[in-house]
Amino acid sequence: MSERGKKIGDALKRAVGVEGSFKEAILPMLGYNSASILFGGSGYIISLYFISFLTEVEGLNVRQAGLVMFFAQIWDAVTDPAMGIITDRTRSKYGRHRRYLLWGVIPIALSYFMMWNSFGISSIGNPTLTMIYYIGAYMFFNGAYTLVCVPHTAMLPELAPEYFLRTQYKSIEYIMNSVGMVSSFILVSFSLGFSDMEILNSGMRLKFMILGLILCLWFSLPLLITFKTTREPSSLDMELPELNVKELMTEYKYVFKNKSFREYFVISLFYMMARGFYNNSNQYFIRYIAQRQERYNIIMTVAGVAEASTFPLNFWLTKKFGKQKCGLLLAPVMIVGILLNLLITPTSGTFGTVLLFVAVILYYVGYAGIGFVSTNIQPDVTDVDELITGRRREGLIGTFNSLIKKTVNGFMSAFTGFILSAFDFKTGKGTLDQTAKGILGLRITYIVIPVICTVISFISIFKYKMNKSDHEMIKAVISEKKKNGFVTVGDDDKKTLESIAGMKYEDMWISSPDIKNFCETIENDQ
Secondary structure (H helix, E strand, O other): OOHHHHHHHHHHHHHHOOOOOHHHHHHHHHHHHOOHHHHHHHHHHHHHHHHHHHHHHOOOOHHHHHHHHHHHHHHHHHHHHHHHHHHHOOOOOOOOOOHHHHHOHHHHHHHHHHOOOOOOOHHHOOHHHHHHHHHHHHHHHHHHHHHHHHHHHHHHHHHOOOHHHHHHHHHHHHHHHHHHHHHHHHHHHHHHOOOOOOOOOHHHHHHHHHHHHHHHHHHHOHHHHHHHHOOOOOOOOOOOOOOOHHHHHHHHHHHOOOHHHHHHHHHHHHHHHHHHHHHHHHHHHHHHHOOOHHHHHHHHHHHHHHHHHOHHHHHHHHHHHOOOHHHHHHHHHHHHHHHHHHHOOOOOHHHHHHHHHHHHHHHHHHHHHHHHHHHHHHHHHHHHHHHHHOOOOHHHHHHHHHHHHHHHHHHHHHHHHHHHHHOOOOOOOOOOOOOHHHHHHHHHHHHHHHHHHHHHHHHHHHHOOOOHHHHHHHHHHHHHHHHHOOOOOOHHHHHHHHHHHOOOHHHOHHHOOOHHHHHHHHHHHO
């Protein structure tokens, strides 16, 4: 490696707190997280443009656009849990999860292209037919996304078993997510205009088709890099219990008996609800209330820079004070950023423009803090699940991570459309005029609901108590249990384990002398 390359590598290692050579420490993290270009970029572009594309370019009303999201996410609710079970039970020389990344390359590319091109259907002038097409296209993409996202997420606890090693992996993931977001956003901005964005209209269908072609390749090809550079133990010799419907329902029901998972779920659920309503109303707010549509892309560029710039602070707070700290400090900043939008109107002039930029910066700085908490605590929940069940169920836990990120955002998109429709909000009419009722509906979806959801997520972070020493104890007792068949735990440690798991120590696998008998006891209790 050249001297310049070595300096860059050393700087990157210092940024994420990694020790060891670039080849041994950084490259595996970069390889694993190459797929995050898809995970960070594809959904980001959908959240920024898709609803507006459906209403302003393809001619759907807000309710029809909401139905596109709704039905696509109902399908997601089926495919995500199913994929979690499949990947946990996969026997392959490549491991339980890795080969699905290869299988997903073509479906991801084809489905993402379809999301931005109706092949002439919308030109017919039948909104119902257009809606049905985009429901199918979005369902196709969500299924392909699930095929790769759930296994990818489920691999991490095996690749990074240590508490802060996971934070390092997640830090690289954060960076690669940002790469996906920024790069795809730049590609969109080149076509639609950056500092003077073109107003969306039906004459832009060809531009979006070309964008879909470029983006579908940009998002799918990194999956090949992750497949080639990531190594996972063979699962050919894995023993699997017989799977039936009753057991399947028990699997998911038992996840929620894990107190740490419940706390993680609430943090992530309401954080994603706030994000969903805000993102899906954002372009409408800037177009119809602020009336600064031409500056939309430059505003979102500033937003992306603000979010990415928060990473060093979030990482330092996590290393210094634990995984909850950045969320506790920055969630109030996010709330202030949302509330500032109450002061923005079409007549607020230069002050309103400046305020719009400030509001967006504060929102994305705060949003990055809560998101960093959610991202970093998710792998630790898997270890608590093993403490309770005696099994590694990364795919099952990863299912809910994917489900939160996609399904909740999709449902919020649908609800945004339903609420705006109920308030008679009008789109695609070539005018910026809205009734007072329509403006009120938009302020509810863009300001009121996101603030409420952020407050709930903020409160929930307080309730999540697991720290580094707790996690190290969990890993130690699991290791001892597997090695000796039993563990010796003091009364104080028992109380800590009970507090984290939300169950009596005697009801957990860690206290049972025989895992088979323990699982049979669980089944009988159901």
